[in-house]
Amino acid sequence: MKDWDWKRVRHVTLSFDPGEFKNGREAWEHANDHKSIAGLVRNIERGKKVWDKEKKKWVVLYPPLKVRDWKWFLEWHQNDFPHYHLFLEMEDEGKAGMIGEDRIHHYWRKGRWINEDYIKSEEHWKNQTGYFEKTGYFAKDKEHQGRLPDWAMDVPGLKIRRGGSKAHKREEWGADLAEEKTEGKEKQLPGGLMIDGDTGEVRELPGSEKVKTYRGRLEACGECTRIRVYGKNCYAEGVFNVPYSDLKKVVPGVYKEGQGYEFEMSEKLLADLFDLVRSVQVLRGGFSDVMKHFRFTELRR
Structure with a gap:
């Protein structure tokens, strides 16, 4: 979003009429099942014509x-x-790019309060992108806006996306095609693991992982650690059943927001890291219990 032209940006806030739904869960499911956001954008781009009975022709x-x-x-x-x-x-910039609340209400039929606003300055735009892309749109007494509702905490397997975009939609389509290409190329391993024939990724077989709730995920936060290693000609990434706090004691680094702790790999550090993994392996009974999934990629010049 930061590379957008702020003079062309419209900010639309969309809510739901509580009288149209039994509860907030039903409202969220309605928006999710009907792909309401993508549908609204599609209708904005498409426009609308209606039949004028008096003039006997289509009018915009x-x-x-x-x-x-x-x-x-x-x-x-x-x-x-x-x-x-x-x-x-x-x-278009300015009024030429204005959508109009009447149009939005027409397509967002179950909404109550709808607002369209424009970006007033470059500084205003920087503030907006900072709020939404980093910490959410939090202000005093509004922390609840970024907190999951109670009904969502204990539904097994529930996934709620905090955001989406035109680009993300294209990525999902690409992921579907990739799944079709790799079908039948997986190699099964002991312990409920598999190797992807195209990517080389070692991961759990579908259905082998317990279906978790958001409450369970939050309670388990910090129990596993994702490690990325960059070499001259290779890249490796894995998720290990090693507590994050234990790993930080062995591998100190510099914390970078949104990325985690970065550190330079050395022979001693690598040895300490493997000692930690082996100690967890002994406690848990096997390497498959330590490694959740791992991928190794050779970088070609």
Whole structure:
């Protein structure tokens, strides 16, 4: 979002009418099942014509608008109902790129409070991208907006995306194609593991992992550690059943926001790291219990 032209950006806030749903969960499921955000953007781009009975011809109700890019963020009201912040980079600047609340209401039919705003300055845009992409749109007495509602904490297997975008949608389509290409190329290993025939990734077989709730995931936070190692001609990444706090004692580094701790690998550090992994292996009974999944990639010049 930071490379968007702020003069072309529209900020649309979308809420739901509680009278249209039994509870906040039903409202979220409605938006998720109907792909409401993507549908709204598609209708904005498409425009709408209606039949004029008196003139006996089609007339434009909403002209089509060109959208360069879009991205949304999900937050929650105190009553556990969801609301969305949708950012759109329009082709046209100023009023020419204005969507219009009447048009938004027309397509967001189960909404109550809807607002469209523009970005007032470059500084205003930097603040917005900082709020949403780093810490969420938090302000005093609004911490609840980024906290999952109670109903979502104990539903097994539930996945709630905090945000989405035009680019993410394209990535999902690409992932579907990749799954079709690799079908039947996996090699099964002992301990519920498999090797992906194309990527070389070692991971758990589908269905082997217990279905977890958000509460369970939060309680388990810090029990595992993701390690990435960059070499001159290779790259390796794995998730290990080694507590994060234990690893930090062995491998001190410099913390970088959004990336974790970075450190330079040495022979001694590598030896200490393997000693830690082996000690956990002895306690847990096997390497498959230590390694959740691992991938090794050779970098070709």
